[in-house]
Amino acid sequence: MYESTTATLEARAATENQSVKLSMQQALNRALDEILSNDPKTVVFGEDCGRLGGVFRITDGLQAKHGEPRVFDTPLAESGILGMSVGLAMAGFHPIPEVQFDGFAYPAINQIVCQIARMNYRSRGTLPMPITLRVPSFGGIRAPEHHGESLEALFAHVPGLKVVSPSDPHDAYHLLKHAASRPDPVIFMEPKSRYWQKGDVDAADGGTLTGARVVRPGRHLTLVAWGAMVARCLQVAELAAEDGIDVEVLDLRWLKPIDAEALATSVGKTRRAVVVHEAPLTSGLGAEVAQLITQSCFDTLKAPVDRVTGFDVPYPSGDLEDEYIPNIDRILLGIQRVLEYRRG
Amino acid sequence: MAEISFPLPDLGEGLIEATVLDWLVSPGDQVERNQPLVELETSKSALELPSPQAGKVIRIHGAPGETINVGEPLVVFEVPDNTAGIVGTVPKDDAPKRRVRLSAVLDED
Amino acid sequence: MSGRHTEEHIHTVEGTDPHLFVEVHEPAEGTDAGLRPVLLLHGFSSSTKLNWGDTGWISTLKSAGRRVITVDLPGHGQSSSPEDLDSYSPSRIRADLLQIVADAGARPVRAGDPTSGLDVIGYSLGSRLAWEFGATQPELVHRLVLGGPNKEDPLASFDLAAAQRYLADGTPIEDESTAGLLKMAQLLPSNDLFALLSLIEAIKGEPFDPAEAVPHMPMLLVAGDKDERAITMPELASIASHAGGMVEQLLVPGRNHSNAVTSRVFKDAAVAFLGV
Numbered sequence: 001m002y003e004s005t006t007a008t009l010e011a012r013a014a015t016e017n018q019s020v021k022l023s024m025q026q027a028l029n030r031a032l033d034e035i036l037s038n039d040p041k042t043v044v045f046g047e048d049c050g051r052l053g054g055v056f057r058i059t060d061g062l063q064a065k066h067g068e069p070r071v072f073d074t075p076l077a078e079s080g081i082l083g084m085s086v087g088l089a090m091a092g093f094h095p096i097p098e099v100q101f102d103g104f105a106y107p108a109i110n111q112i113v114c115q116i117a118r119m120n121y122r123s124r125g126t127l128p129m130p131i132t133l134r135v136p137s138f139g140g141i142r143a144p145e146h147h148g149e150s151l152e153a154l155f156a157h158v159p160g161l162k163v164v165s166p167s168d169p170h171d172a173y174h175l176l177k178h179a180a181s182r183p184d185p186v187i188f189m190e191p192k193s194r195y196w197q198k199g200d201v202d203a204a205d206g207g208t209l210t211g212a213r214v215v216r217p218g219r220h221l222t223l224v225a226w227g228a229m230v231a232r233c234l235q236v237a238e239l240a241a242e243d244g245i246d247v248e249v250l251d252l253r254w255l256k257p258i259d260a261e262a263l264a265t266s267v268g269k270t271r272r273a274v275v276v277h278e279a280p281l282t283s284g285l286g287a288e289v290a291q292l293i294t295q296s297c298f299d300t301l302k303a304p305v306d307r308v309t310g311f312d313v314p315y316p317s318g319d320l321e322d323e324y325i326p327n328i329d330r331i332l333l334g335i336q337r338v339l340e341y342r343r344g
Numbered sequence: 345m346a347e348i349s350f351p352l353p354d355l356g357e358g359l360i361e362a363t364v365l366d367w368l369v370s371p372g373d374q375v376e377r378n379q380p381l382v383e384l385e386t387s388k389s390a391l392e393l394p395s396p397q398a399g400k401v402i403r404i405h406g407a408p409g410e411t412i413n414v415g416e417p418l419v420v421f422e423v424p425d426n427t428a429g430i431v432g433t434v435p436k437d438d439a440p441k442r443r444v445r446l447s448a449v450l451d452e453d
Numbered sequence: 454m455s456g457r458h459t460e461e462h463i464h465t466v467e468g469t470d471p472h473l474f475v476e477v478h479e480p481a482e483g484t485d486a487g488l489r490p491v492l493l494l495h496g497f498s499s500s501t502k503l504n505w506g507d508t509g510w511i512s513t514l515k516s517a518g519r520r521v522i523t524v525d526l527p528g529h530g531q532s533s534s535p536e537d538l539d540s541y542s543p544s545r546i547r548a549d550l551l552q553i554v555a556d557a558g559a560r561p562v563r564a565g566d567p568t569s570g571l572d573v574i575g576y577s578l579g580s581r582l583a584w585e586f587g588a589t590q591p592e593l594v595h596r597l598v599l600g601g602p603n604k605e606d607p608l609a610s611f612d613l614a615a616a617q618r619y620l621a622d623g624t625p626i627e628d629e630s631t632a633g634l635l636k637m638a639q640l641l642p643s644n645d646l647f648a649l650l651s652l653i654e655a656i657k658g659e660p661f662d663p664a665e666a667v668p669h670m671p672m673l674l675v676a677g678d679k680d681e682r683a684i685t686m687p688e689l690a691s692i693a694s695h696a697g698g699m700v701e702q703l704l705v706p707g708r709n710h711s712n713a714v715t716s717r718v719f720k721d722a723a724v725a726f727l728g729v
Binding site: 378383 | 641
């Protein structure tokens with residue numbers, strides 16, 4: 001069912017420093033392999049992460065290569081996975097734990113919010129938490145309840161955490177390596193519906209890894225998105241182009257801290273913005289983004305910043321996903337609302 | 345080794361059952377993902393059902409002419425332990441579909 | 454190339470764009486047989502998806518290294534449902550098909566060039582269209598495979614007035630064939646009944662007369678041995694062979710008009726027959 005990522009790794013070893021086509025799953029696997037090779041303090045663990053190689057094959061082949069002490073399975077207890085991460089970090093390790101699905105992060109909220117996020121603050125900088133928590137996130141794979149969520153606002157609200165979500169294999173590879181090299185805890189939200197699509201990964205040149213990234217320049221309106229919604233917004237931009245509307249797509253990437261400058265630059269130019277996210281509307285990150293844009297671009301905005309988001313309901317299970325996740329038409333309608341807006 | 349049972353999937357259009365026309369695989373066959381498994385007929389059309397996964401077929405349910413309800417076992421695969429237990433499905437990369445058209449007079453000030 | 458006529462391929466036929474949904478499926482990677490494209494024509498109240506996609510035909514042909522052109526007939530599948538009756542007439546559809554296959558790269562048969570020409574596979578109504586297309590385009594069509602074929606188009610005897618009465622106020626339909634066809638059309642909620650009735654009306658204006666124009670290229674006729682809609686297949690075969698064409702016939706055991714289409718026997722025979 002899956003291509004062997006270890007085979008890919010070996011095949012790629014000879015062509016280091018060149019752009020290669022990888023799926024996000026392969027890119028993340030490769031990044032973890034390199035992190036484990038380069039940093040002996042790194043440990044990778046979670047449910048089924050060891051022998052099985054992870055339900056999404058992100059840790060495929062890593063236990064065989066790096067040994068069970070460094071890549072291992074845990075009991076089905078997220079509080080334990082994250083609690084152990086705290087202890088490992090205090091003892092000088094660099095843990096890269098995984099919660100198997102985003103909905104399984106809830107049982108570990110105490111460890112994440114009360115321990116990981118504030119240990120550095122509590123210890124006056126003597127106990128940093130260099131933890132990269134990998135969270136397969138968002139919907140799009142028709143999984144049951146609790147297997148698809150959109151928790152970025154929850155995490156972004158917690159002081160002490162950083163939150164990032166890559167949208168393509170290249171960013172996934174570089175952002176994971178970057179996150180793992182930082183002294184702060186990073187919630188790394190992997191868009192699981194994008195695990196299988198391939199893209200060019202230039203291992204040698206990651207580009208700027210902080211802040212947002214313009215993935216498609218445009219003149220008339222900025223779509224702000226992250227994770228799996230970036231690909232959808234790129235599709236929308238192509239369709240909008242058919243109607244003569246030139247849409248810029250800004251991949252926010254870092255959801256904490258948010259790149260306010262990139263928002264100001266993009267919307268300062270286009271003067272219109274729509275934020276797209278899978279999470280429910282109310283108190284979602286779209287509100288934060290809209291405020292940052294309003295703060296910097298109030299005088300030149302042609303319309304209020306609009307939001308196209310999931311609904312204010314629990315994130316549904318697979319069968320209802322298509323009704324919930326912002327689709328192309330809903331995003332186009334959001335764009336139309338902004339285009340139609342007239343003052344007064 | 346683990347067993348994975350594949351029930352007759354929802355065939356859409358409100359269909360609740362299908363009749364087996366012909367099996368294209370036999371127990372013992374090693375099949376690839378998307379390889380045709382069985383010809384089925386519903387009250388609306390005949391179709392070929394592709395295999396949802398790779399694996400060895402160990403049991404098939406329903407002889408030609410027999411009717412199977414949606415959700416009932418159709419075929420059982422034997423798969424290596426390390427491929428069992430995957431949750432969810434790989435999303436299809438369909439071409440984008442739209443109904444909404446944009447219309448706007450853009451004043452380029 | 455897929456979807457409605459793409460930018461570089463907007464060609465009007467008789468002054469209008471038929472808005473037919475066309476897709477070109479390339480051979481599976483590394484299998485290109487270097488043969489002419491295959492055009493697939495689906496049946497009444499069906500679609501490319503139902504007749505050729507879900508049944509495994511497109512993947513079978515692609516795996517056999519064939520390039521496949523599919524088109525949804527007007528009022529069917531993802532094609533639009535024109536308001537005017539003319540858009541549904543078989544002669545107009547044949548003209549549209551000619552433009553479509555030309556746009557998709559089909560070229561007249563040239564001796565010694567296996568990439569030239571076009572093979573056509575039809576089912577039911579699609580077989581009628583394929584017969585006429587082969588008869589009127591002898592320079593283009595290389596071989597024909599006609600599934601569930603009939604000497605007369607069952608749609609021509611469709612009782613349109615009874616169907617319209619039934620749809621308006623539920624008056625039962627006496628004619629069994631009409632009732633059966635309408636039931637088939639109503640089973641699929643995606644069907645546009647207005648368009649399908651327009652198609653029937655247009656077909657009644659141009660009923661099938663296989664002897665009027667007979668294709669001369671080799672043809673394979675296939676039907677289930679329980680296909681009551683194709684019992685006249687041997688008569689079609691004799692019309693074609695009297696005209697001098699090479700004709701093969703194949704009966705699929707145990708199958709009827711609605712389920713012969715998925716049969717492996719049918720597919721294997723078609724792939725072999727067209728693989729020259």
